[in-house]
Amino acid sequence: MRLDMTHSLPAAIIFDIDDTLVDTTLSYRGAIIATAAHFGLRVTLDDIARIKAAGDANNDWVVTQTFLSRAGIRVSLDDVTARFEEFYQGTPERPGLRMQEALLIDPDDLSWFAQRYRLGIVTGRPRKDALVFLERFRIAHLFGAVVTMDDGPLKPSPFPVQSAMAQLGAASAWMVGDTPDDIRSAVAAGASGVGVIAPSDDPSTARRALQEAGAGLVLATVRELRGVLE
Secondary structure, eight states: OOTTTTTOOOOOOEEBBBTTTOOTTTTTHHHHHHHHTTOOOOOHHHHHHHHHHOOOOOOOOHHHHHHHHHHHOOOOOHHHHHHHHHHHEEEEEOGGGGGGEEEOHHHHHHHHHHTTTTTEEEEOOOOHHHHHHHHHHHOOGSSSEOOOGSSSSSSSSHHHHHHHHHHTTOOSSEEESHHHHHHHHHHHHEEEEEEOOOOTTHHHHHHHHHHHHHHHHEEEEEGGHHHHOO
């Protein structure tokens, strides 16, 4: 779906979290790299960008296990998840990589959106991680719907976007995200997909993947969205 900016203004704007609202280069993506290394495999940011671009990669525990499996390293998902969570959440001896996260958008811009549109979150994070993020950066009050991996099928299924739209009472929405899974979920749910380039992705490769998934608009960063809507 291509966006006609003069006639397609949405009732709601739904945001992905990772690499859309917050830079996860050193947190979630860092935890993938650290977990794979723990089990004997070197994974790079480019490797992660490629698997995300290929789609059906919204669960980073599963993504990590997939890297290991492709290299012939057999580790249960429970073991991968446990080690991943130690890196991401931290331990008594070591702070978690989650503390490396930084917002990619000015909270004032989110407030500007919230004054004009109903806002929602659709994320592959567990609910507890999503809520910790929203509270940490003091933006939880801006979102009328938060749909997480605990609620049902992940993107690229249409379920999470449909669920957010229903909770917001919105007949139309823009889904803003950095991966083809975000865009495919939006399109399948009858929303419009707006792509943004993840901080650690190659811009030209990421732009092409987002457009091929059906993004009607691709932005270099989520900060550009306000300029589109003003």
